Amino acid sequence: MRVPLDKLLGEIEQEKNNELKAEIRRIVPHFAGFTFRDYEQILKELARKYAIVPFRDYRKSSGPRLILRHDIEAFVEPALQMAKVEQKLGISSTYFVLLSSRLYNPSEKTSFETLTEISRMGHEIGLHYDVSMYAECGRPPRETLDIELRLLGHLLGNEVRAISRHNPSIQSFPDPFVHMRELMNAYDVEFTEDAHYVSDSCRAWYLEDLLYLLLRNPGKVQLLIHPDSWTATRCGSDQMLAMRFRQLGKEDRRDETLWKDEWKTSERVARYGKSLEVVRKRLL
Numbered sequence: 001m002r003v004p005l006d007k008l009l010g011e012i013e014q015e016k017n018n019e020l021k022a023e024i025r026r027i028v029p030h031f032a033g034f035t036f037r038d039y040e041q042i043l044k045e046l047a048r049k050y051a052i053v054p055f056r057d058y059r060k061s062s063g064p065r066l067i068l069r070h071d072i073e074a075f076v077e078p079a080l081q082m083a084k085v086e087q088k089l090g091i092s093s094t095y096f097v098l099l100s101s102r103l104y105n106p107s108e109k110t111s112f113e114t115l116t117e118i119s120r121m122g123h124e125i126g127l128h129y130d131v132s133m134y135a136e137c138g139r140p141p142r143e144t145l146d147i148e149l150r151l152l153g154h155l156l157g158n159e160v161r162a163i164s165r166h167n168p169s170i171q172s173f174p175d176p177f178v179h180m181r182e183l184m185n186a187y188d189v190e191f192t193e194d195a196h197y198v199s200d201s202c203r204a205w206y207l208e209d210l211l212y213l214l215l216r217n218p219g220k221v222q223l224l225i226h227p228d229s230w231t232a233t234r235c236g237s238d239q240m241l242a243m244r245f246r247q248l249g250k251e252d253r254r255d256e257t258l259w260k261d262e263w264k265t266s267e268r269v270a271r272y273g274k275s276l277e278v279v280r281k282r283l284l
């Protein structure tokens, strides 16, 4: 359940613990940066409050814990940069790989080597499955999921036990794999309703979710970060997308305009811009 931004800002203003207030003020400027350096600072603050774990370790841990999840949507290289930041801080997370992306192929040499490097650093590899593709291609869902799990495990040399659905918010049908106890599905109630869920989708945080994480210290958290959205130096969303798509061949750049338009018209992005102004005005 989401607490209104205004209420949380009021709580922070009234907070008697000056150290906590200082911590929150210190981290707020990093919410807007989306650089690997900002990411490192955010992780450092979170690591003071939570055990940061991949899905595979969540049930084994006790005390305040945060699952760190990454969906690799289109670009593998930024995932490696992110994995290195985490390794430097002694943190492991789960990287979910899509087998039906139009923009990368885990069996292709460069992507394969990059994903292998991430896996060898000790990060968990999960399957980012696109159940709408299964339907469009007339493939039986459960059998296809099992084949994808085995294929990904075969490629990267580890059993794949964690799964996350691609594009859940824009698909109207229910997830057929949401209650599979033998696997860990990121959208199972255990990791969503029973845990505080925070995501950076479209580079647009729900700032109340982030502030809640720092202020109220909920015991169980799932934090979803899309490595594709983070860069070495600060740049706007359009610039970042242009840079990413420039690295691809001409044919593969068809999605660039689609992505830019989608982000420009997204209600989520507009809402984030407004709330960021409010948070800056009240806390900085």
Ligand SMILES: [Zn+2]
Residues within 6 Å of the ligand: 071, 073, 128, 165, 166, 167
């Ligand atoms: Zn996805």
